[in-house]
Amino acid sequence: MTKGYLIIGSIMALQTAFLFFIGLSAGEFPFIALTPLSLTVMSFCMHYLYPQFKDKDERMRMIREKGIFYSYFALLTFFIILMPTLGLGVIEITALNLMYVIASLTIMTVFISMVIMAKIY
Structure with missing residues (x-):
């Protein structure tokens, strides 16, 4: 199962690189490539976490709980930074592109925090 996550991650990495290349070649930041x-x-995080998560034990539950807990505060920090930045007009971004950024930050933050918690515990 872990090889499946690695293969899917590699395919998605190639697709992401292609989307970034095309978007940047057009002279714009490709927000659609963030997803x-x-x-x-x-x-890639699930490739790392699968051996720990296949055993439904107390350690796995603690990694998930702590990962979500710390992700909550990281996401609050992202929102605290994004709101004044957008409100003051420091950056101009459409609502759809903002949703791409927020969704991507949410997904990445949750899984990266779980990897960090797995390394700590």
């Missing part, structure tokens, strides 16, 4: 990027990160 495959977050799914790439998720696949």
Whole structure:
């Protein structure tokens, strides 16, 4: 099963690289490429986490709980930074592109925090 996550992550990484290349070649930041990027990160994190998660024990439950707990505060920090930045007009971004950014940050933050918790515990 872990090889499946690695294969899917590699395919998604190639797709993400292609989308970033095409978007940047057109002279714009490709916000649409953030979703495959977050799914790439998720696949590689699940490749690392699967051996710990296949055993439904107390350690797995603690990794998930602590990962979600710390992700909550990281996401609050992202929102605290994004709101004044958008409100003051420091960056101009459409609502759809903002949703791409928020969704991608959410997915990546949750899974990266679980990997960090797995390394700690």
